[in-house]
Amino acid sequence: MSRGDGHPGIPGRGADGAGRPAPPAATAAPGEADTAVAGDTQGPLALGKLTSVVLDALAEGAAARGGPLPGGGPDAVAERLRAACAPVLPEHGTGAEEALRTVVRAVAEGAADPADPWCTAHLHCPPLAVAAAADLAAAALNPSMDSWDQAPAAAVLEQEVTAALAALVYPRWNAPDALITSGGTESNLVALLLARERARATRAAGAAGVRVVCGGNAHHSVRRAAWLLGLPEPVVVDCPGGRLDPAAVDRALAGLTGPALVVATAGTTDEGLVDPLPRLAAVAARHGAELHVDAAYGGPLLFSDRLAPLLAGLESAVSVTLDLHKLGWQPAAAGVLAVRDTELLAPLALRADYLNAEDDGEAGLPDLLGRSLRTTRRPDVLKIAATLRALGRSGLGALVEHCVRTARDFAVLVDAHPALRRRPGGIGISTVLFRPVAADAAPPAEGDALVAEVRRRLLAEGRAVVGRAVAEDADGTRRLWLKATLLHPRATGEDLAGLLDLAADAAARIRTTHAQEPEGPR
Structure with a gap:
């Protein structure tokens, strides 16, 4: 899994050597392929051609992103998206293939990817491929x-x-x-x-x-x-x-x-x-x-x-x-x-x-x-039905058990980490709360501010997506914690160990930066 900080160019269909979409060629009027419908007996043929474009664009965008979240923060993400997709309403259309390649690639590059094990902030799961494929059928049949x-x-x-x-x-x-x-x-x-x-x-x-x-x-x-x-x-x-x-x-x-x-x-x-x-x-x-x-x-x-x-x-x-x-x-x-x-x-x-x-x-x-x-x-039941049939109750139960087990394994890793500590007591279904030990050495407000800054630092760098939650500590004090909600059906504790090192490293870097800042007027 790529963890690079940059956005490497991915040569692909219609892209230049830097991985950017080629400039669109204006067309005076939509072609037959651009106005094809998704249903009836001919729809699957049109969808098949366009789906290959979408899959290429998804892969290129994910590779360009290089991690669970785009780097640079909100302004950088907005700038890249606008540069890729402007104008969103051109005078003349660019055609179905170019439009899909450009828009899907740009959104994929700028996505928060719940399929990355280090994307753990929310109750936001990676969808199974069988469910996503069924959702395509639901959209086509409409x-x-x-x-x-x-x-x-x-x-x-x-x-x-x-x-x-x-x-x-x-x-x-x-x-x-x-x-x-x-x-x-x-x-x-x-x-x-x-x-x-x-x-x-x-x-x-x-x-x-x-x-x-x-x-x-x-x-x-x-x-x-x-x-x-x-x-x-x-x-x-x-x-x-x-x-x-x-x-x-x-x-x-x-x-x-x-x-x-x-x-x-x-x-x-x-x-x-x-x-x-x-x-x-x-x-x-x-x-x-x-x-x-x-x-x-x-x-x-x-x-x-x-x-x-x-x-x-x-x-x-x-x-x-x-x-x-x-x-x-x-x-x-x-x-x-x-x-x-x-x-x-x-x-x-x-x-x-x-x-x-x-x-x-x-x-x-x-x-x-x-x-x-x-x-x-919309017929959301189609994807649910396909998943229930594909995995059955026992198969889905095994995936749920995996997530619960992974959360227990992750909690053990937190407990063993010298720079982090877990919220005392048992853990939730598949949610683990933890925070840097360094936050406890500061006054309560400053400690919580450090926890919040660790989360934002990881987001800005595009390296990890962890959540935040306020919960009671052992002494009854409500403190801010980092939150990992583990919903990945295949990720393991080994996949998640590096996330803890990232959080600890971010806390150390933030403390070093604050220590080097000049004191304000007394």
């Missing part, structure tokens, strides 16, 4: 999932896939169901919407609405969803050690009247921690409240027989969020909202005569409009 006559087969495939995923979450329920969403934000929004509508249905019995109770560790989308839906500000309770405290939830629910929804998390964004779901479910049930679990990160643990017990209590939730573009290796977006009974989705029903006329339904045409808040919706 079914819109809002009416059967736009997506006859894709509608059936989505029905089968959502049924299988719902059964994975709710194996002992009679009629579970699931929706394909754009991700955890939409899934959480729909979950709160459904809870609001259930509360409205009981308003005649004196209910004033639904109150959301969540932890400070909850994803920001929970609070945003409450705001969008006109719900009261959620009651945010304590999360000692990063997990939602059942006793705090108990106290919060005791002070509420009317319907309440407790939102727990299985795989927190900052630390990958799983809330104590069985205890939270028991507390919610004791107060007559419902439980929703945001398992966007942790949900795919269900694919593994060994790891699924970490999600014990999940079936007690009325709804569950999953994201397969995290620990499912799908190109974004591939979100899922599972519910324990299909009747819970009834509030989403909507009639639009041009999409789901009543007489069409009576004649047997399936109604798809109530399967999403969106109208036009």
